[in-house]
Amino acid sequence: MITTEPNISGKFLIKGIWIEAQQTANVINPANINEVVGRVALCTEQEVKDSIESAENAYQTWKLTSLEDRANRMIAAAEELQKIVEENVSLYVRENGKPLVEAKKDLLRCVDIMKQGAEELFIWSASESLPGAQKVMVRKRPRGVAAIIMPWNSPLILTFKRVVPAILTGNTVVVKPATNCPLALMTFLQVVSSYFPAGVINVVTGSGALIGDILCTDPRIRTVAFVGSTETGKDIIRKSASTVKKMYMELGGNDPAIILEDAVMDEQAITKLRMGILKAAGQVCSAIKRVYVHESRYDEVVSKLTKEFQHIYVGNGIQPDAMMGPLNNKKQFEYVSGLIERAKASGAQVNTVGIKLDPETWDQGYFMLPSIVTGVNQQSEIVREEQFGPVIPILPFKTVEEVIEMANDTEYGLRASVWTENEELAVSLADRLEAGAVFHNNHTIFQDLHLDFPGAKESGLSRETRHCGMEYFSDSYGFAN
Structure with a gap:
């Protein structure tokens, strides 16, 4: 069993650099509350704003990269990630609580999401001609900086299902993991971010209220992807309304x-x-x-x-x-x-x-x-x-x-x-x-990870996807002649 802290413990990621936080909190093993698995950074208001600036600056060049370049980077990162799955299963179990079998499936699915996303990118990007008297083509483009605010229950899969389509479609991201269970996720993001230009992926941790308020009200954030309770989701929607952000919300269920x-x-x-x-x-x-x-x-x-x-x-x-x-x-x-x-x-x-x-x-x-x-x-x-x-x-x-x-x-x-x-x-x-x-005659997940369907009523906002969620992080525009 790995008992030492992971090297991302107490750190956050801005401009491609993992920075040691001035203040941290302990991440506790829920199976043994006396065991400290590692530390989570408590980012300041300025550090969160710096992460948005980092993402915004990186977006100016990342949005211009070719689909081939993005897909190749993603596949290379997935292959590297696959090599470290086994050694990080115990870390994930110790901070999350899931049994070994469930935990390993979560980590392996992150690799699958990356590979499927790279393949689906070219299908998603194809332009579409609309019938009619005028020739009109529907084309697609990224939106800008996406804030990705994730929960503690299944942090790896849920985060990768949003980070992967966001950056593949040309956006940059600021990821806010849950403070209860951030370490395995950040270890994975450390590997993935190393395959992309500095600032494409940024990670901040700490107070959900402080970080959430900044991400939701900053006009440079164009998309907010959130998974969590319906009440928190409503609060995020209210705070994001002033800048008319695109909302990708997976909320509560009964x-x-x-x-x-x-x-x-x-x-x-x-x-x-x-x-x-x-x-x-x-x-x-x-x-x-x-x-x-x-x-x-x-x-x-x-x-x-x-x-x-x-x-x-x-x-x-x-x-x-x-x-x-x-x-x-x-x-x-x-x-x-x-x-x-x-x-x-x-x-x-x-x-x-x-x-x-x-x-x-x-x-x-x-x-x-x-x-x-x-x-x-x-x-x-x-x-x-x-x-x-x-x-x-x-x-x-x-x-x-x-x-x-x-x-x-x-x-x-x-x-x-x-x-x-x-x-x-x-x-x-x-x-x-x-x-x-x-x-x-079952109650499970979609085996094809590129498929997803949002909840009805107060369980979510968005629409069904056939392209790994790329629609959520992009806009369609018409070209006519």
């Missing part, structure tokens, strides 16, 4: 899984359901947050899912046997614990199961066994709120009309899933569900 009367709930299906709920200890915006089961199958599904949860080993993600790690931080741990306690107080049945991998050190981390909650209704707090933890309410329903109404009865609309053997019915229900994407 995803329903609807299990119909004819669904096959065999071992494979229950495993998929469990993974849709408990991946990253439930700390995934697109994870299943509510399960609705037809009343004729309710007891069966509750029983099968309970047995599935009983076999979950919870512990330090660095241990190979850990199937689920801790929650990432104290605030989230206390929030989820509060939800569970209030559910019990309201009369709900909370069945907490699973296996403590190391009972002796359990209280040294933010560990939580998975819980299934029954005896709740549509208005229960634990049903209406985004839990973002290893706890799942299960509710019965009688009719399709009833369950569609319950599934849509939320301000969120990120993802949903329909479990049935009738594909035609699944499609018809998907058309009625208010969600950015609906999965059939």
Whole structure:
């Protein structure tokens, strides 16, 4: 296990130089809160402004580079990054909490995103001729400096899905990682940034309020990409309005899984359901947050899912046997614990199961066994709120009309899933569900990383993409003659 601090610890990146911060905060291992994994820089107001200036200056020349040059740099960086994946898995586990298998997948997907982006760049860039009396061509160009403000739950994938298309399309970026979990991400960005001109990638860390205010109000920032809570997203939108920035927002979710009367709930299906709920200890915006089961199958599904949860080993993600790690931080741990306690107080049945991998050190981390909650209704707090933890309410329903109404009865609309053997019915229900994407007999991610679909309602802003998100960081303009 790597126990020394990474070389980016306590530093930030401006103009191609990693600068030692005057003030830092500790990054804590959520599986052992007494372990300091490294330090995160607390950037000042002037340093954040310097990062924007660095990006703005670099943009003037970077926007003029050829597509071939950008793609070649990205591919070279991806190949170099692939060499250091294995040695950085433990760092990521120690600051984030995910088990080894999940953590390694995250790191490898960053490499895949880079390679796919380089390939997709040439498809995205092709000009389009519009039909009509006048010859009009639609062409594409970068917008300028993009601010990329990222969360702690899946920081690498979410950041790379924004940094990669932004710089490939000719923009420059200022990245603001989460202070809870910045180290593996910054280690990766250190490698990637070395393949691009100074100032194309800048990284600042510290107070979300201070850095966010500057990035959102500075007129040199033309695009803001944010992943996080809906309330914070609304605040960012308000602050960005004065300079009419383009907003790419992936916000909260309260995803329903609807299990119909004819669904096959065999071992494979229950495993998929469990993974849709408990991946990253439930700390995934697109994870299943509510399960609705037809009343004729309710007891069966509750029983099968309970047995599935009983076999979950919870512990330090660095241990190979850990199937689920801790929650990432104290605030989230206390929030989820509060939800569970209030559910019990309201009369709900909370069945907490699973296996403590190391009972002796359990209280040294933010560990939580998975819980299934029954005896709740549509208005229960634990049903209406985004839990973002290893706890799942299960509710019965009688009719399709009833369950569609319950599934849509939320301000969120990120993802949903329909479990049935009738594909035609699944499609018809998907058309009625208010969600950015609906999965059939599964609840997962798109295997093709160049695809993405935003959330509906208060779960996001943007549109679907077929080009690794390049549309979010570019403008189309018309050329007519």
